[in-house]
Amino acid sequence: MHTVATSCRERFQPRDFEFILEALTGTRGGAPELESLFEDPGSLLAVLDHEQLVKAVLELPFPLAISPELYFFVLVRRSLKHAGIEDAEIADYVAATLAAHAGGSPLGGARLDKPDADFTYHVDFLGELEGISDYDRFFLEVQCGNHFLVLTGLFPKFLRHRADRRGAPGVRYYEGVARSAFLKAGDHPLADEFAVRSIYPRLAECFTETRRALNRMAEDYLFLGS
Numbered sequence: 001m002h003t004v005a006t007s008c009r010e011r012f013q014p015r016d017f018e019f020i021l022e023a024l025t026g027t028r029g030g031a032p033e034l035e036s037l038f039e040d041p042g043s044l045l046a047v048l049d050h051e052q053l054v055k056a057v058l059e060l061p062f063p064l065a066i067s068p069e070l071y072f073f074v075l076v077r078r079s080l081k082h083a084g085i086e087d088a089e090i091a092d093y094v095a096a097t098l099a100a101h102a103g104g105s106p107l108g109g110a111r112l113d114k115p116d117a118d119f120t121y122h123v124d125f126l127g128e129l130e131g132i133s134d135y136d137r138f139f140l141e142v143q144c145g146n147h148f149l150v151l152t153g154l155f156p157k158f159l160r161h162r163a164d165r166r167g168a169p170g171v172r173y174y175e176g177v178a179r180s181a182f183l184k185a186g187d188h189p190l191a192d193e194f195a196v197r198s199i200y201p202r203l204a205e206c207f208t209e210t211r212r213a214l215n216r217m218a219e220d221y222l223f224l225g226s
Helices: 014-025 034-037 041-050 049-057 068-082 088-102 115-123 134-154 156-166 170-186 198-203 209-221
Strands: none
Touching: 014 041, 014 049, 034 198, 041 068, 049 068, 049 088, 068 088, 068 156, 068 209, 088 134, 088 198, 115 209, 134 156, 134 170, 134 198, 134 209, 156 170, 156 209, 198 209
C-alpha cells in the first residue's frame, strides 16, 4: 500500500519526548507541566522551537538517541525559519521527507548517503510518467518531487559536478522538476486523501528558498560531502 510521509510531529516516539523533557528541565524525571504541552499542537511547536532544545539536538554526539523525525524536524524548522519561512507544515513535510529517505524511502529506497547510485533512477521518473494510470501518476509525482527535493537540497554540489563534467542540467532545472511535480500532485484527487492539497502549492511557491535553506543546513550540520 502506498503511503506519503507528511508529518514528523505525528510520529515522535516516547524516547523523543523523554529527550525533550531532559533537554528543557535537565532531569529525566517527569514534568507534568511540560508533558501537558505535548498534547496541544501549538504548544508542542513552541516547545520544539525552544532554543534550549535546538542546542541539545545540535550537540548530540549520537543522533540515534532520538528518532530521525525529531532530529530532522528541529534542524529543518530552524533552517527554514532563518530563511524567513515560518510555515510549520512545510517544515514538517520537508523534515518527514528527509527522515523517510534517511533510512530508505518507502516509495523509492533512496538513501541520503548515496546520491550517485540513486540519481539515474530518479531521472527515469520523467519518462515513467508517460502511459501510467492516473492513480499511479499521483505517487510517481510525489516520489519525483520528494527525491529532487532531497537531491537539490542536500546534494547541490553533486548536481553541479554532473552539470560541469557531463553537461547534465543544473540545480535550477531540477528545482523546476520538483516544483512541477508537487503542483501536479497537489492538484490530483488523491491529494485530499493524503492531506497535501494545500501544502504542495505552498512548498512549490517557496521551493527555491527552501532548497537554499537545506543547502546551508547540510553544509553546517550534516556533512554529507559532495
